[in-house]
Amino acid sequence: MSEEQNSAGKDADGLNERHNARMARKKEVVDKKIDAAKRNAGVLVITCGNGKGKSSSAFGMAARALGHGMKVGVVQFIKGAIATGEENFFRRFPDEISFHVMGEGYTWETQNRERDVEKAEIAWQRAKELLSDPAIGMVVLDELNIALKYKYLDVQRVIADLQARPTMQHVIVTGRGAPPELIAVANTVTEMQPVKHAFADGIAAQQGVEW
Amino acid sequence: MSEEQNSAGKDADGLNERHNARMARKKEVVDKKIDAAKRNAGVLVITCGNGKGKSSSAFGMAARALGHGMKVGVVQFIKGAIATGEENFFRRFPDEISFHVMGEGYTWETQNRERDVEKAEIAWQRAKELLSDPAIGMVVLDELNIALKYKYLDVQRVIADLQARPTMQHVIVTGRGAPPELIAVANTVTEMQPVKHAFADGIAAQQGVEW
Structure with a gap:
């Protein structure tokens, strides 16, 4: 050598x-x-910020929970104008996951605040049913932050209902503009920060990636 | 009135x-x-940073892709010491998603750099097979960033193989410490920033949420 x-x-x-x-x-x-x-306990997780990955992270946790035999409930507060991949996929397992799409597309698509408030209220009633059921191990409240940001729902009422949930139930709340009051009572909060986005390369929202 | x-x-x-x-x-x-x-094109997405949500976001996108009838391939580079919820769940659909767990737990668990390098090389060979198959619409390379950070794999070789993939194939790379060379060639990059974590409340990693 x-x-x-x-x-x-x-x-x-x-x-x-x-x-x-x-x-x-x-x-x-x-x-x-x-x-x-x-300590084991149900956790309140918030994914917020302007970067990609907030809702997809929640749906990844839903997949994890299903993999451990837990039951999952999902309420989508804002999306719903187009059928998404997550909806198509998770609707295959109606005994394991209940999937509720309550919104009518993004709020800048509807152009009608009163209707948005009504829809948010109906969605919250559905969420409350899930939050009262100890058989459901994880509840995903997708884009709830947006409904709170635009004050479609009262944040104190939402926090009270979240805190009254079964002790071992996990809740994942997603969306931009999470109110500070909600962050204060959450256990785990991640801010998704955009470093770059394919939009800037002229690439459209891709099936499977963005929806 | x-x-x-x-x-x-x-x-x-x-x-x-x-x-x-x-x-x-x-x-x-x-x-x-x-x-x-x-423009429609396969995108390279990176989720990095110290916050929660990197892998779960990738698995949420996998669920989305499955919901659109796409085929998905997953290679987990580092995890693997314990059975995760995502593995349990996605293994149910062997015709739609091929799931490869190549690591032996986190690198600070194995305490053996040479073995880690060998394992990373085997994992990359598996990844290359997926990256050569135009029938696979999405490839998830979970914790690849860590293998690159510790130089278990050469970043230039990894980039060359990623860029040689089928034009419509999406790739999601996750993990802390994404190298700048990889970020430079990616289309969408999100940094998950920890705002708070349930650990600080004395709560253990929760089934369904963290694994």
Whole structure:
């Protein structure tokens, strides 16, 4: 073996050793955090922000929950003008997931505030039924944040109903403009920040990706 | 009707009118953007950042794609030590989605860099098969970013293989630490920013929500 190869071999050994040592320290930190968080409870998760991934993340969690044998309920507050992939797909399993599409498209499509308020109220009644049923392990309230942002629904009333839900039930709330009062009572909140979007490349909303 | 009620009624009318006018302007802006973006193409989507929702967003898009009758392929690069809800669920549809779990848990669990590199290479071979198959409409490469971050795989080789894929195939890449070279060639990139997490409330990772 040449000296160069030998030195390269030593470098690789060094890289592996340093990596393994760093991972050992990381494992300690992660294990400690996991040890500290032991309580099981239904969580309120909010996905907000202007980036892509808010609703799709909620539907990914719905798929996870179904994979663990949990029952899931979905209310879509704003979407509904076009049939979406998530609706097509999850409607295949009516015994496991109840899927309610209550909106009539985005609010800038309807151009009618009074009708939007009425629709939001009907959607919330459906949500309340799901939030009262301990057999449902996860409730997805898709685009609820938008209904709150435009004050179609009163945020304090929504929070009261959310907090009265069964203790082990998870709720996922999605949409831009999550009100601070709701963020304050949530357990997990992620803001989806757009770094770039295919729109800018002149690419239309793609089936399977955006809807 | 008292003067007060009358004035409240006028206020409500004003609110509705202003809202409808604002929504009309918004519709114009949104419609223009949609008109400008007309091309159909397979997109490369990256979900990164430290917040919750990266993998779940990818699995939500997988559900959407299945709902449109597309075929989906999934390679999980890092996870795999425990059976996840997404794996349980999507394995129900072997004719529609091929699900490959290649990792052996997180890298700080394995504590062995050489084995991680070998596993990543095997996973990439599986990914390449999916990326060569025009019958597959969407490929999810879950936690690929972590394999790139730790240089288990060469980023330039990965980019070359991604760019050689069928033109209409969508790819979703997830994980913390997306390399800038990959972000540069992606169409849509979202950074999931943690605002708060249930861990801080002492709540353990919840079935259906985190796994």
